[in-house]
Amino acid sequence: MLKLFRFLKPYRLSIAAVFILVFLQSLSSVYLPSLMADIVDQGIVKGDTAYIISAGGIMLLVAIGGTVCAVGASLYSSKVAVGFGQLIRGKLFTHVEKFSLHEFDKVGTASLITRTTNDTNQIQQVLIIILRLMVAAPLMCIGGIIMAFIEDVQLSWILVASIPVLILVIAVIMGKAIPLFRLVQVKLDKLNLVLDEGLTGVRVIRSFDRTNYEVERFDAANLDLTNLSIKVNQIVAGLMPFMMLILNVATIAILWFGSIRINEGAMQIGALMAFLQYAMQILFSLLMVSMMFIMLPRASASADRINEVLAIEPEINDTAQVQEANDQRGYVEFEDVTFSYPGAERPALSHISFTARPGEVTAIIGGTGAGKSTLISLIPRFYDIDSGKVKVDDVDVREIAQTHLREKMGFVPQKAVLFSGTVAENIRYGKEDASELEMRHAADTAQATEFITNMADGFDSEIAQGGTNLSGGQKQRLSIARALVRKPEIYIFDDSFSALDFKTDAKLRAALKKEIQTSTVFIVAQRVSTIMDADQILVLDEGQLVGIGKHRELMDSCKVYREIVFSQLAAEEIA
Known part of the structure; x- marks a missing residue:
């Protein structure tokens, strides 16, 4: 979590203001019991009305000052926490936008959404508590102990005995809760994934009558998260009763032994009242620390998950010295290109070489899984190749700024x-x-x-x-x-006409010819009729370029292309 605090630099002045205000508030809280003791012992017991009024006035001013400081600290800490959350979300989104498609698949969209929203909110909430308690709790605890010893050394041994017991209880409970808090975030990811699939795939779910199955999936993930949340909250809920038990036992002990000391004349009533308040301050400061520890494990788990995303170095980066493409417009060249998906047994594309020029239409056809969409994804550099070169305007795409490269392109994806x-x-x-x-x-x-x-x-x-x-x-x-x-200079149509009827397809292609006469055009298609008049057709089969040429040339020279054409023509004639 400390790694994320580097993003707090813009709020240094506000954080300093929070610490100063909290410091002053804590001082007022520590000073008030001492003033009350003086009013009782010096004013009430002795019947000195003037002293009661003057000391009471000072007490009122100190209380008002402490209240103003508390309000100011709350205001500034809230502003810092909200701004910090905004900054983290912005950093995450900006960083994720640089990811390659492989990195998106690696982390998962549902998990990225959870980390940007829920995890960031967890850190934002705990930051408010940290800002308020980081100074207040230790100061009240230490200040309370010092003032308690000043009031009466003998009674202070009750506090010396109580504090280690409190710390031990907090340590045991938090030791059990921290691992479970981390697991809660994982279960939340799973629930978001099921929910996302259930909502985006609702048409498929209904068409296959799998609504009940999806409801069961969601209920299972929801119940899993609920049971784990109940378990961790039951553990944490045990903290408060233990704290209150120790607090009440300490209070009884202070009153018991304090009354004895008053009877012996070793202590005054006001001092006992002040000591009791200091004891409450000490134990409540530890209680506040324990509340912070309740929030910290979950926030720590969330911070780890955010840091995991921010620590991912995008595979695709602009080189130190990016080049501008030359004066050519739209030239695309593949030189012996081989590309593999991470973890794949064999390359998705092997030794692909061809050239596409402005004013020409390059069509790409092949069976399912032949590598058509993969090939055109390399032109805008959605992935980096294993070997060879992909050139645009005679410059390797890895040496062109990604923004400048993609400004040259108009991309129409397979799924609109x-x-x-x-x-x-x-x-x-x-x-x-x-x-x-x-x-x-x-x-x-x-x-x-x-x-x-x-x-x-x-x-x-x-x-x-x-x-x-x-x-x-x-x-x-x-x-x-x-x-x-x-x-653009380069058009990429990735099977972008598949949902069109033949009439609309024909009208669209006729209209496109006038618009793209000076551009380089890539068309991935399943229909032979869409690409028959292309200037060159690339035929892919299992990642290999098995044919290149015009329609008539490929009919004579490429067996794979002939099989595709005959299968489609036969299907059209039957229809």
Whole structure:
């Protein structure tokens, strides 16, 4: 947890103010019992009204000052904790945005969400307690002990006997609770994962009539978290009764032996009252420390989980001396490229070499798992290759700043991804400053204008989270419009026409030809009809480039391509 405190630097002055205010508040708390003792012994017992009024006035001022300091400390500590939480969430999000796709898969989306929200909140809450108690508890404990010894040395041995017992109880209970607090966060991750899958996959769940199964999965994960939370809270709940028992026993002992000393004339009534308050302060300061220990284990577990994410060094980083791509526009070249996914038995792509030029359409086709989507993911550098070179404009992509590299591209993913907001905002996601004319032209080219105008508010219509209020074909067309409005040098269409009917597909490809004449275009497709007129077709089979050329050339020279064509033509004729 201490590692995260480096992010508190912007709040150094506020933290210093909290410590000063808490210090002054603690001093007032320690000083008040002494004033009360003087009022009783010097004023009430002797009947000195003037002394009672003057000492009472001082006591009132000290109490008011302590209250003002307490309010100020609460205000500043809350501001520091909330700002710290905001900073941690920002650091996590910014850091995670640099992750490669492999690192996202490694940590898991559900876990990343939990760490950014729940874990950060745990640290935020405990920080408030630390700021308030780190100074107050030790100061009140030490100050109370000193003042108690000043009031009466003999009675102080009761405190000397009570404090070690309290510390032992706290140590035993926290020793059992800390490992369980760590496990609670793991169980929370599991619950979030089940919940995320249950909500995002609701259509599949209902179509296979697996609602009851998913309810059982959720109930099991929920019950697991509940049982563990109950267990750890039962352990922690035992702390308070033990603390109060020791506190009450100490109080009885102080009153018993204190009354004896008063009868003997060795102690005054006011001193006993002050001693009793100091004893309460000492034991309550230890109680506050124990409350901090209740929060610390869970916050410590949360801090470890956040540090785990922040400690992950992104696999893909800009080199120390990044290069700008030269004056060429859209040239893409693969030179003997081999790529493997971490832990895979064999490479996903092996010794791939080809060149794609502006004004040309490069189509990629092959069976399931052939490596089509993997190949195009290497162009924007979503992954780093094992060997060879991927060049854009004659510069290795590893030597180009990632931002500059991706500015050259318009990417349409295999699974259309839309964001909550309006239709216009989703199209302008490709180019933030796109004019109304540019946006509408992109929608026209993507064959999206017709269904957009039929929506309630046209381009201002709201899109639900994940685009659930649109069909698959509509989502694909908006994704294509988002890429088109950018007017990039390189277009990448990853099976982006699969949800379109043949008529819309044909109209879209005809409209695209006019828009992409000067750009380099990559099309991953399952339909042969989509890529037959491509300038070059790459045929992949189990990660190998088994054919490259135009449609007619491949029909003569590539067995894999012929099999794909014949299977599809036969299917179309039957239909």
